[in-house]
Amino acid sequence: MFFQKSSPIAIEALAKIIDAKVEIRDALVSDVGPVDTLREGIIGCYHNTKYKSSLSQAKHGFCILKEEDRHLLGDGVIGLFSPTPYRAFGKAALYFYPKPISSGEISVLADIHPSAEIGKNCQIDAFAIIKANAKIGENSIIRSHCVVGSHVQIGRDSVLEYGVTITNTIAGDRFYVKPGACIGQPGFGFHMDEKGHFDIPQIGCVLIGNDVQIGANTTIDRGSQHDTVIGNFCRIDNLVQIAHNVELGDGCVIVAQVGIAGSSRLGKFVIAAGQVGIAGHLSIGDGAKIAAQSGLMRDVSAGETIAGSPAIPIREWHKQTIALQRLVKK
Numbered sequence: 001m002f003f004q005k006s007s008p009i010a011i012e013a014l015a016k017i018i019d020a021k022v023e024i025r026d027a028l029v030s031d032v033g034p035v036d037t038l039r040e041g042i043i044g045c046y047h048n049t050k051y052k053s054s055l056s057q058a059k060h061g062f063c064i065l066k067e068e069d070r071h072l073l074g075d076g077v078i079g080l081f082s083p084t085p086y087r088a089f090g091k092a093a094l095y096f097y098p099k100p101i102s103s104g105e106i107s108v109l110a111d112i113h114p115s116a117e118i119g120k121n122c123q124i125d126a127f128a129i130i131k132a133n134a135k136i137g138e139n140s141i142i143r144s145h146c147v148v149g150s151h152v153q154i155g156r157d158s159v160l161e162y163g164v165t166i167t168n169t170i171a172g173d174r175f176y177v178k179p180g181a182c183i184g185q186p187g188f189g190f191h192m193d194e195k196g197h198f199d200i201p202q203i204g205c206v207l208i209g210n211d212v213q214i215g216a217n218t219t220i221d222r223g224s225q226h227d228t229v230i231g232n233f234c235r236i237d238n239l240v241q242i243a244h245n246v247e248l249g250d251g252c253v254i255v256a257q258v259g260i261a262g263s264s265r266l267g268k269f270v271i272a273a274g275q276v277g278i279a280g281h282l283s284i285g286d287g288a289k290i291a292a293q294s295g296l297m298r299d300v301s302a303g304e305t306i307a308g309s310p311a312i313p314i315r316e317w318h319k320q321t322i323a324l325q326r327l328v329k330k
Helices: 011-018 049-057 067-072 085-096 314-329
Strands: 042-045 062-065 078-081 169-171 182-185 190-193 196-199 206-208 219-221 228-230 305-307
Touching: 011 078, 011 085, 042 085, 049 067, 062 067, 062 085, 067 078, 182 206, 219 228, 305 314
Parallel strands: 042 062, 062 078, 169 206, 182 219, 206 228
Antiparallel strands: 190 196
8 A cells, every 4th residue: 555544443433433334343344445356354335236246246344335235245244334335435435544634844845935824733845835925724735846826825724736836826725636736827818810819918816615626637727807716615627627717616526628618607516527628608507417528518507417519408419319320220
């Protein structure tokens, strides 16, 4: 393992941590693992029917699952029962592999401007750069080769992994950014005419709520005049591009390789699956779902599910797909 793991724990104690029911005591859980390779001391999770046969054939270990799936447990596998198995499994994984905790150490090789405000118990590693008037909340971790620009604000209990660059940004608490992400750089703003391209200064910021996670090598542009806004609890995957003035409501999930053009607004809990392209100046309602590789060129109503390129309601897209298959066969 490449990271430190917590000590084995009694099954009864772990059941309390993950809020699950267990009918046996005096057994030790030593680690989490996949349900298709369960072995002694390992706890897995059954939440996908593809692994039904693997669970039934398992001879050792533990498994978190729903009560109604009890009959699937293989001989010798101990069940822990939860109405939300994957959430319970996440809690178990966090016990064995807890989130990083600040060491409180600031490296002498870090470049910190005298006017920067560093909260209590922050960890700032070698070769990190903190510019003038930046503010870092307490208990945060800034890893090597990160750059935190002038006047940037980052809330408490945050983690910037290696090589993150953040400028023109105000972020809330428990902000987590994976390696290589760039946030707050100027967007793609210029005027085109017969005289040539004329750059328009980008003067907005990026405003990020609490409990937001940003994936590796993702880019979020600063606003052009308005601000780019990322709501609370958003999850943004690796290799995502979010352009200037985009607004994401609370709880949005943006999967890898999605591109969102400037000034589009997504409501709360919108899901954009992998490689979705969203044109600019669109309005997408709360709870909308956009299927993978869709090309979105129109507004989307709240709760609507769409697919295809250009994207249409998913039932219509299925009909088109079936019709095309029949046409090819003919």
